[in-house]
Amino acid sequence: MASLLSSSCPSSSSSSLLRNGSSALAMRVILPHSPEFLGLRRGKPTAILAAAAAGGKRYWGTAIREEKLAEMIEKKVAEAMEACEGEALGSEGCRVAWDEVEEVSMAKADLRRRIADSGADPLEHFCQGNPDADECRIYED
């Protein structure tokens, strides 16, 4: 299954990447809490639970972004720690690795803020115009 946010398709937009990833989903019923759900770990993203509890509608696209960003942060911090070990501290690779961590941390924080701020899902505008997009399926527990 294609990794959602891989950089192997440089010419595709992010939304088409998501669409490609989830078309395989349509082939069989996959419950959101199962591990096959696009390679996610077991267990539901707790941020979504909190949002659902608050009564807000969550689009699948937002849920997936949140989870993916959280995973990327973890992964990139580990990569950066490794890239900066010993002699490599201060090297190019070390600096680039921490820059990536900063980028995804900022993106995650921004997504968190957008969700918390408006009450409406950040994808609301997009989904009003594209109700059939995969990203605009309602995320259900």
Added chain:
Amino acid sequence: MAVCSAYASPSLRTPCSIHPTGSTQHLIFFTGDPRRPPRRPPVSCSAESNTVVIGLAADSGCGKSTFMRRLTSVFGGAAAPPKGGNPDSNTLISNSTTVICLDDYHSLDRTGRKEQGVTALDPRANNFDLMYEQVKALKEGKPVEKPIYNHVTGLLDPPELIKPPKILVIEGLHPMFDARVRSLLDFSVYLDISNEVKFAWKIQRDMAERGHSLESIKASIEARKPDFNAYIDPQKQYADCVIEVLPTELIPDDNEGKVLRVRLVMKEGVKHFSPVYLFDEGSTISWIPCGRKLTCSYPGIKFFYGPDAYYDHEVSVLEMDGQFDRLDELIYVESHLSSLSTKFYGEVTQQMLKHADFPGSSNGTGLFQTVVGLKIRDLFEQIIAEKSAAPVEASKV
């Protein structure tokens, strides 16, 4: 990516005339040669293009910063991402203002930067030619197809159409880096966050995330310093206005970063910009408003105002240390500040209250961001008034 420069868009606000006749109005259609990207067409727009360009240098991401939200609020309306386009767009549009994130001019995507061993802070990762071309086009009243850098995927997405707004804000790491882009800016602001405050803010931002720890946050800031000091920090000297955020001096050994000392450094002699002052312009004032008329809770509020030199420029500095606890403290302070460019008494307080939930609403960051927003509005109105009084030939393409 072939961009068809057909200026038939009905949304174009500015009539473009053929240079050098100046009086006829034509719309030029270009069918681009697909082998060659279209170069700038020989069309100049009349002075009715009233796009004012503001540069904002900030290391806190794009269009997400509180400053942007306060600024767009001063002009009225809420800024929102472009409707119906790429949901990961960084652009914000309100009825008068468009905020462009300069990360969209990355020449290298995340993979490319990793391969070349450059961070996003490095000028080598950014296309300054395109940045200059497009900001110039927007300033002249021409729409552009601006690339989108997707921060989630780390890829460069297909471009989005940006129509020339009344106020264009370019926000990011390098608004003042390139001399040509600098020449297009009508006003520029640099947000200078000290390392201690940066550390405290990043802890607040990142500690809740899986994967982050105090060590990782510290290491991340340390690793970022060399590139930041080499490429970003030197832009300070070009800014018309610098907002410095420092740890408070009112609480000894404070490391929470909640109470802040904020300095508004304002260049003297900038066109259309009159610095804010306290009591007596050009003098040096130290002011603690808390006393008999105003009771403040710990740690109180302390103001300073005075002339200074900043990178060989004459500046005026207005400084606030401490925080506002109550509405009447804010009103009291506003009533003693001069040259705020408010349209009515209490406008600063009203704007602060409107966004009481924004970070910085109880200290100098919110206050000075709001004041700078009002200054930018004033600058915009002065420029418009100037242009409509005396029609000017647009600069040659």
